[in-house]
Amino acid sequence: MTEIAIHRRGLMLVLSSPSGAGKTTLSRRLLDSDPEIEMSVSATTRKPRPGEVEGKDYFFLDTEDFGIMRNRGEFLESAKVFGNYYGTPKKPVEDALARGRDVLFDIDWQGTQQLDESAPEDLVKVFILPPSAQELEKRLERRAQDPADIVAARMAKASDEISHYQEYEYIIINDDVDRAFAELQAILRAERLRRRRLTGLSNFVKQLREAL
Numbered sequence: 001m002t003e004i005a006i007h008r009r010g011l012m013l014v015l016s017s018p019s020g021a022g023k024t025t026l027s028r029r030l031l032d033s034d035p036e037i038e039m040s041v042s043a044t045t046r047k048p049r050p051g052e053v054e055g056k057d058y059f060f061l062d063t064e065d066f067g068i069m070r071n072r073g074e075f076l077e078s079a080k081v082f083g084n085y086y087g088t089p090k091k092p093v094e095d096a097l098a099r100g101r102d103v104l105f106d107i108d109w110q111g112t113q114q115l116d117e118s119a120p121e122d123l124v125k126v127f128i129l130p131p132s133a134q135e136l137e138k139r140l141e142r143r144a145q146d147p148a149d150i151v152a153a154r155m156a157k158a159s160d161e162i163s164h165y166q167e168y169e170y171i172i173i174n175d176d177v178d179r180a181f182a183e184l185q186a187i188l189r190a191e192r193l194r195r196r197r198l199t200g201l202s203n204f205v206k207q208l209r210e211a212l
């Protein structure tokens, strides 16, 4: 069999949602099951939650170090969310894309807008909705990693975050987690087949046609 020289440019898959809708859960499943995608690990000035690992969940920085990185232009995007700063380190993303890998982002609507300005062609934007307000609150409480006032603040911000759903191309309602995950996989599978991401395609088609 002759080798087919079609390769794929890496894509940037963004998941946004109100806090507690399931971004982290769906991201972990995707990373565990799909060797072609890697996580963009953000920097944040938020304090670590129990169980969170430096360099895996976040790079935990103080405000001063965060400011230094931002001033040096080391973030692809950054934003203030719930009173803390969050940012996407640029270099790991650029390296991953250059290696033809896909990159997964768990970022808010402000960061998504910034990525959309810098790399619209590579971006795939997915918004995750909870099945109901009641279920969202239950999940935030069940996660039991944040004090009650922080849960209340996140609930109060949920409506604002959701108001940006129209800026996203795909919507997943995370009711049953298995179904939501299957939908996320389907989005990724289809987006990987987009013609504009396939390099070497025109040569392949040319050779194919010449042989006909």
Ligand SMILES: Nc1nc2c(ncn2[C@@H]2O[C@H](COP(=O)(O)OP(=O)(O)O)[C@@H](O)[C@H]2O)c(=O)[nH]1
Binding pocket: 016, 017, 018, 019, 020, 023, 024, 042, 043, 046, 077, 078, 079, 081, 082, 086, 087, 088, 106, 107, 108, 109, 110, 111, 112
């Ligand atoms: N713009 C931007 N938002 C981020 C980044 N990292 C995390 N976020 C968002 O910040 C919000 C709070 O994240 P986090 O403190 O981990 O709590 P979560 O809501 O339970 O995921 C979520 O909406 C995340 O998507 C980042 O690098 N940039």
Ligand SMILES: Nc1ncnc2c1ncn2[C@@H]1O[C@H](COP(=O)(O)OP(=O)(O)O)[C@@H](O)[C@H]1O
Binding pocket: 017, 018, 019, 020, 021, 022, 023, 024, 025, 026, 139, 140, 142, 143, 174, 175, 176, 177, 178, 180
């Ligand atoms: N479909 C689902 N059904 C029930 N619980 C869920 C579902 N998806 C996520 N959860 C739970 O809800 C909580 C919040 O989910 P998480 O993934 O941390 O949300 P986010 O990252 O969007 O803040 C976690 O305890 C998680 O186990």
